[in-house]
Each structure stands twice: as structure tokens, then as C-alpha cells.
Amino acid sequence: MHQQRAAGPLAVIAGGGQLPEEVIEAARASGRDVLPIAIQGEASASLLRFEPVELGWAQIGKLFDLLAKHQAKELVLIGSVSKRPDFTQVLGDFGTMRRLPKIIAALKGGDDSLLVKVMGLFEAEGIRVLGAHDVAPQLLAGSGLLAGPHPSDDALAELEFGKQALNTLADLDMGQALAVKQKRVLAAEAAEGTDLMISRVSELRQLGRIRSKGPAGVLVKGAKRGQDLRVDLPTIGPSTVRGVAAAQLQGLFVEAKRVLIAQKAETLRLANKQGVFIYGY
Amino acid sequence: MHQQRAAGPLAVIAGGGQLPEEVIEAARASGRDVLPIAIQGEASASLLRFEPVELGWAQIGKLFDLLAKHQAKELVLIGSVSKRPDFTQVLGDFGTMRRLPKIIAALKGGDDSLLVKVMGLFEAEGIRVLGAHDVAPQLLAGSGLLAGPHPSDDALAELEFGKQALNTLADLDMGQALAVKQKRVLAAEAAEGTDLMISRVSELRQLGRIRSKGPAGVLVKGAKRGQDLRVDLPTIGPSTVRGVAAAQLQGLFVEAKRVLIAQKAETLRLANKQGVFIYGY
Numbered sequence: 001m002h003q004q005r006a007a008g009p010l011a012v013i014a015g016g017g018q019l020p021e022e023v024i025e026a027a028r029a030s031g032r033d034v035l036p037i038a039i040q041g042e043a044s045a046s047l048l049r050f051e052p053v054e055l056g057w058a059q060i061g062k063l064f065d066l067l068a069k070h071q072a073k074e075l076v077l078i079g080s081v082s083k084r085p086d087f088t089q090v091l092g093d094f095g096t097m098r099r100l101p102k103i104i105a106a107l108k109g110g111d112d113s114l115l116v117k118v119m120g121l122f123e124a125e126g127i128r129v130l131g132a133h134d135v136a137p138q139l140l141a142g143s144g145l146l147a148g149p150h151p152s153d154d155a156l157a158e159l160e161f162g163k164q165a166l167n168t169l170a171d172l173d174m175g176q177a178l179a180v181k182q183k184r185v186l187a188a189e190a191a192e193g194t195d196l197m198i199s200r201v202s203e204l205r206q207l208g209r210i211r212s213k214g215p216a217g218v219l220v221k222g223a224k225r226g227q228d229l230r231v232d233l234p235t236i237g238p239s240t241v242r243g244v245a246a247a248q249l250q251g252l253f254v255e256a257k258r259v260l261i262a263q264k265a266e267t268l269r270l271a272n273k274q275g276v277f278i279y280g281y
Numbered sequence: 282m283h284q285q286r287a288a289g290p291l292a293v294i295a296g297g298g299q300l301p302e303e304v305i306e307a308a309r310a311s312g313r314d315v316l317p318i319a320i321q322g323e324a325s326a327s328l329l330r331f332e333p334v335e336l337g338w339a340q341i342g343k344l345f346d347l348l349a350k351h352q353a354k355e356l357v358l359i360g361s362v363s364k365r366p367d368f369t370q371v372l373g374d375f376g377t378m379r380r381l382p383k384i385i386a387a388l389k390g391g392d393d394s395l396l397v398k399v400m401g402l403f404e405a406e407g408i409r410v411l412g413a414h415d416v417a418p419q420l421l422a423g424s425g426l427l428a429g430p431h432p433s434d435d436a437l438a439e440l441e442f443g444k445q446a447l448n449t450l451a452d453l454d455m456g457q458a459l460a461v462k463q464k465r466v467l468a469a470e471a472a473e474g475t476d477l478m479i480s481r482v483s484e485l486r487q488l489g490r491i492r493s494k495g496p497a498g499v500l501v502k503g504a505k506r507g508q509d510l511r512v513d514l515p516t517i518g519p520s521t522v523r524g525v526a527a528a529q530l531q532g533l534f535v536e537a538k539r540v541l542i543a544q545k546a547e548t549l550r551l552a553n554k555q556g557v558f559i560y561g562y
Contacts, residue, residue, distance in 0.1 A: 082489065165453050172446050172466050184472065185453050191467045191485055200481075204472055208363065 008071035009033040010135060011127075013063075014052065015042045015079030019132070019235070019262050023078050024050055026136030035070050037063070042081055061095015067127060074128045076135055077115070077230070115231045131230035132260060139264065141236075141280045143256040147268040148277035151251055155218050158182065159253045159281060162220030170225040176234045179249060181217030186210060194221060194236075198243035205248060215248045222255030222281075229258065237262035241270045241278070251277030289352035290314040291416060292408075294344075295333065296323045296360030300413070300516070300543050304359050305331055307417030316351050318344070323362055342376015348408060355409045357416055358396070358511070396512045412511035413541060420545065422517075422561045424537040428549040429558035432532055436499050439463065440534045440562060443501030451506040457515045460530060462498030467491065475502060475517075479524035486529060496529045503536030503562075510539065518543035522551045522559070532558030 010032050014020030020036075020043065027034050036052035043052065055063055067075070102121055119129040133140055145151075151159070162180040169175050169188060177194045179186040179201045186204060189197040198219065204210050210217070223234050236254060244252055251271075254261075261267050261278075271278045291313050295301030301324065305315050317333035324333065336344055348356070383402055400410040414421055426432075432440070443461040450456050450469060458475045460467040460482045467485060470478040479500065485491045491498070504515050517535060525533055532552075535542075540561075542548050552559045 168449060168452050171449050172469075173464075174466050174469065178471075183454075185455050186472045188453075188455065188469050188471050190459075190469050191465065191490055192481055196481070196484070200473055200477070203477070209472055 008073050009035040010130070011035045011037055011067055011070070011072040011075035013037045013039060013075060013077050014044075014047055015039050015077075015081045016044055017080045017262075018044065018046070019260075020044070020079040021047055021050070022139060022262065023076060023132045023136045026138055027076075029138075030135075032135065035066075035072050037066070039079075039081070043079065058096050059093050060099055061093040061097075064095055064125060073126065074130055075122065076130050076132060077118075078132050116228065119230065129230055131228075132233055133229050133258070137257075139260050139262075140257050141254045141259045141261050141278070143280040146254075146261075146278040146280055147271035148251055148275060151218070151253075151277050151279050154182075155250050155277075158218045159220060159279075162218065162253065163222070163281070166220060166222055167225060173224070175222070175224040175227075176232075177219060177221040179217055179219050179247070181210065181212075186217060194219075194234075195239055195243055198240070198247050198249075201247035201249065202243075212248075215250045217249045219244050219249050219252045221252065221259055223258040233260050234258065235260045235262055236267065236278075238267050238270050241267055241274060241276055245274040245276050249276075251279065253279050253281050256280035289354050290316040291411070292316045292318055292348055292351070292353040292356035294318045294320060294356060294358050295325075295328055296320050296358075296362045297325055298361045298543075299325065299327070300541075301325075301360040302328055302331070303420060303543065304357060304413045304417045307419055308357075310419075311416075313416065316347075316353050318347070320360075320362070324360065339377050340374050341380055342374040342378075345376055345406060354407065355411055356403065357411050357413060358399075359413050397509065400511065410511055412509075413514055414510050414539070418538075420541050420543070421538050422535045422540045422542050422559070424561045427535075427542075427559040427561055428552035429532055429556060432499070432534075432558050432560050435463075436531050436558075439499045440501060440560075443499065443534065444503070444562070447501060447503055448506060454505070456503070456505040457508075457513075458500060458502035460498055460500050460528070462491065462493075467498060475500075475515075476520055476524055479521070479528050479530075482528035482530060483524075493529075496531045498530045500525050500530050500533045502533065502540055504539040514541050515539065516541045516543055517548065517559075519548050519551050522548055522555060522557055526555040526557050530557075532560065534560050534562050537561035 010027055012020060012024050012034055024034050024036055036050040038047050038052040038054045040054050040056040053066060122129050158180045161183050162178060165178055165185055166175055174190050177197060178188045187197050187200045221234055223229060291308055293301060293305050293315055305317055308315050317331040319328050319333040319335045321335050321337040334347060403410050439461045442464050443459060446459055446466055447456055455471050458478060459469040468478050468481045502515055504510060
């Protein structure tokens with residue numbers, strides 16, 4: 001996406017995991033000034049090397065003051081949040097209290113609408129919310145073979161079936177991944193996340209419910225149709241490759257430009273080493 | 282289904298679990314003469330009280346001889362099979378060998394088509410394949426509240442969403458069950474079976490990905506659209522109720538007349554005790 005750059009720094013509000021660091025580095029590498037903000041109790045300790053401002057959930061007022069002080073007009077929300085914050089249990093600062101009715105209204109919706117509403121809170125105050133794909137496109141999967149052996153014709157046929165299946169699952173707001181063998185859905189991701197879904201395929205193997213000599217079947221992961229990538233950007237990383245190898249799937253198909261590869265060099269190296277393909281479709 | 286009774290006995294080919302015994306007893310209770318046949322290595326030891334004929338996978342020839350000798354023109358295939366038989370690895374009797382090309386052709390299809398083709402092998406030789414629902418309808422779920430507290434309006438709304446979702450999943454030959462909370466699919470069954478799917482909901486609870494004080498969400502289980510109930514009759518039992526209670530779901534909706542309740546008295550008693558509803562829709 002081509003876009004005008006705002007004058008101020010890009011605020012990166014960091015949850016857990018390594019991804020916030022990668023996004024900060026990628027944004028800086030592309031010449032962007034970054035204001036790192038760590039969510040207390042969520043951001044990883046290694047984020048401290050960026051000397052972030054640390055803020056708790058109840059410090060929404062302070063957050064907005066900070067953005068104003070630095071004239072930050074754009075922000076990215078990135079990283080994992082282990083628990084839904086319970087704003088009704090914390091006594092917030094004044095700026096939090098003032099916004100509390102809106103925040104609580106936002107928390108009442110479903111999971112996706114929550115983040116959409118949180119983004120609405122920022123945008124209502126003139127702060128533009130960007131996605132990691134906007135500020136760090138170099139982290140996204142490219143097209144074609146990215147690592148490992150070239151997928152077989154059977155695997156490519158499984159991709160076609162898997163893409164249709166993901167499209168159908170999007171009607172139920174399900175996704176973002178599934179494991180497919182021939183024209184059979186082995187496992188479909190709902191609320192459990194991709195890693196747990198993949199480990200289920202290993203269990204099915206152990207239970208004798210998948211029979212094949214050697215690896216068979218593929219993982220297909222992509223963004224849900226209509227998915228706002230700022231809210232939920234599908235991501236793979238070393239643990240995905242390890243899971244796919246353990247489940248004896250042949251490889252991973254990822255939607256090009258719409259799936260982020262965390263720890264890209266390590267992820268691709270591991271796929272090459274394990275003989276698992278990663279292919280952007 | 283209204284049907285003419287065949288003159289000879291009903292052959293019941295029994296895999297694992299208690300269900301074959303229940304079906305034999307129910308068929309006998311309705312006045313039917315039964316010829317019990319145990320699949321070696323699959324049928325449960327307690328089936329021996331019916332003095333079944335024991336046959337291995339490679340004794341297809343002997344099976345057909347047995348059916349002919351007893352003039353059995355109808356059979357039911359019931360119970361679990363822990364592994365797909367590998368007919369290419371066993372030396373069969375003459376009647377097996379003669380049918381081997383057809384059997385191997387049948388084994389090459391997907392999972393559903395396998396059983397359909399096996400049934401075709403029987404029907405091609407004049408043996409009618411019935412379902413447990415045909416010969417033991419008293420084991421099926423009835424309509425309305427069957428056990429536990431009456432479902433709340435929220436739960437009934439979740440049922441409506443769940444029915445639509447199952448209908449969508451049927452396009453992918455997925456089903457037969459899912460866990461729903463509000464308009465969110467928590468978990469959808471693919472190849473793992475209902476019990477493993479329910480235990481995933483417990484894991485999601487432990488991971489903090491489902492938040493509610495007390496039980497919330499429901500299980501919906503029904504036959505896939507177009508499902509041949511002789512091939513795969515959805516079944517619940519005590520383990521389903523235990524799983525639903527452990528996952529802190531409010532209850533189970535089952536499709537009336539198309540879901541079998543194994544160990545019915547015990548299943549309903551347990552649901553009443555746990556405060557989990559079972560409701561036929």
C-alpha cells in the first residue's frame with residue numbers, strides 16, 4: 001500500500017513474543033522513526049533493548065498523552081496478549097476513566113469486533129492504526145517456493161481444495177488454517193490457534209486415523225476473506241515448521257503478501273533442514 | 282423406515298465398544314433373530330456372552346458362507362474399528378481373494394466412500410445393509426428436553442447458529458459436531474472425533490481463550506447433510522456428557538432421530554447429575 005508518511009514517529013504498542021522487535025527493526029530499517037511502547041505484563045523482556053515506554057492496561061490516558069507529546073499520528077498494535085484485559089477490575093488513570101464507557105462497550109462484542117472497536121477508539125482521536133504488513137512488508141511471505149522441496153502435484157491439488165475450504169470456513173468466521181490430505185479436511189482451526197491445530201494432526205497420526213507411509217497432506221494458511229490484517233495478520237514461524245514436520249505433513253502453503261513469517265531466516269532454514277516446503281500461493 | 286422383515290436372522294458384525302451389544306439386545310427385544318459376528322481384534326470381550334462367530338479381516342469368504350448358511354439377508358455393521366484393515370498385507374481365504382480386486386478398489390477412495398463401497402460388496406451379493414437406527418430405533422435421541430435443565434434462550438440461539446454452521450461444514454464433508462459460544466465457533470470437528478474436539482474446549486478454557494463465569498456455550502451434534510446413517514451414525518454417550526461438563530459447556534443439542542445415545546440410561550442420569558442438558562432438536 002502506498003501511503004503518505006506522517007511527520008511524527010510510528011508508535012509500536014508491543015504485546016508478547018519476538019514479533020514486536022522484528023517489526024520495530026523492520027520499520028527502522030525502512031527509515032521510519034519508531035516510538036516503542038511495551039504493554040506491562042505482556043511485552044517480552046528482550047524488548048527492553050529498545051528502551052520502550054512501559055504502560056499498563058489502565059494507563060490509556062497516559063498513552064494518549066504520550067502519543068500527543070511525540071506527535072505520533074500512526075501506531076501499530078503487535079504481539080500476543082495472553083489475556084483479555086479486564087478493565088472493570090482495574091482503577092485507571094483519568095484518561096482511561098473518561099474513555100471507560102466506550103472501552104467497556106467495545107469489550108462486549110465478539111473477539112474480532114473488540115480489536116476493531118479498540119482501533120476505532122484510536123482513530124476517533126486522530127491516530128491512524130496501521131498493520132505490521134504496512135510498516136514491515138519485508139516480513140511477509142513472497143510468492144512461489146520459499147524453502148524446502150518443490151510441492152508435488154498431489155500437494156498442489158490439496159492446496160486447491162484447501163483454498164476452497166478456507167473460503168467456506170470464512171463464512172463461519174473460522175480460519176486461518178487447515179490441514180488437508182487429498183480431499184479430506186484433517187483439522188480445521190477455530191479458536192485454538194494454528195499450533196494447537198497442527199499438534200492435533202500429530203495426535204491423529206498416533207491414533208492411526210491418518211495412514212500413509214511417510215509425510216502426506218499439507219497445511220494451508222491464509223487470511224480470512226475480508227479479514228482486516230491490522231486486527232489479525234496470519235503468522236508462521238519456526239514452531240509452525242516444527243509442528244508441520246512432527247505431524248508428517250509435506251509442507252505449508254501460505255498466502256503470499258498476507259501471511260507474516262516470524263524469524264524469517266530461521267524459519268526458512270529450519271524448513272530446508274526438515275525437508276518441509278514453504279510455498280507462497 | 283417401514284420395511285419388510287427378511288425371513289432369516291439379522292447378522293450383526295461387531296467392532297469395538299459397547300454399542301454392538303446394545304444393538305444386538307435392542308434388535309432381539311423387538312423380536313428379531315440375531316446372528317452375532319465378532320471382528321477379531323476389534324470386538325469387545327463382553328460380546329462373547331452372545332457367543333458370536335469370530336472372523337478376521339481376511340475371512341470375507343467365510344463370512345459370506347456363514348451368511349448363506351444361516352440365510353441371513355440383512356446385516357448391520359456396528360462398533361468402532363481402531364485401524365483401517367490393510368488387506369494387501371494379509372493372505373485371505375479363497376472368498377476373500379476372489380473379491381480382492383473389488384476390495385482394493387474400495388479401499389482407494391476417501392473414508393466415507395470406503396464403507397459405502399464395502400456395503401456395495403454386500404449388496405452386490407444380495408445382502409441388505411441396515412443401520413443401527415433401522416434395527417434399534419429405541420436407541421436414538423428423541424425430541425425436546427431429554428435430561429438436565431432446560432436450555433436458556435442464549436443456548437437456543439447458539440443452537441440456531443450451530444445448525445447453520447454444521448450445514449456449512451457439511452460442504453467440506455466436516456461435522457458432525459461443533460462447540461459454539463454466542464456466534465463464535467470455538468471448535469469444529471474434522472478427523473479427530475467428537476470427544477477430542479470437546480477436550481479442546483477444555484484446553485481453550487485453561488489457556489484463558491474462553492472467558493465466562495460458569496458454564497457457557499453449547500455442543501451441537503447432528504448427522505451431516507446427506508449422511509448415510511448406515512455408514513456413520515452420530516453417537517453420544519457418558520464420555521460425551523463428561524467432556525461437555527469438563528469443558529464447562531452448558532449442554533448438548535443432538536439431532537432427534539439421527540443421533541444415537543449409547544448407554545442411554547447412564548448417559549441421561551449423568552447429564553442430570555452434572556446439570557448438563559441434553560436436548561433433541
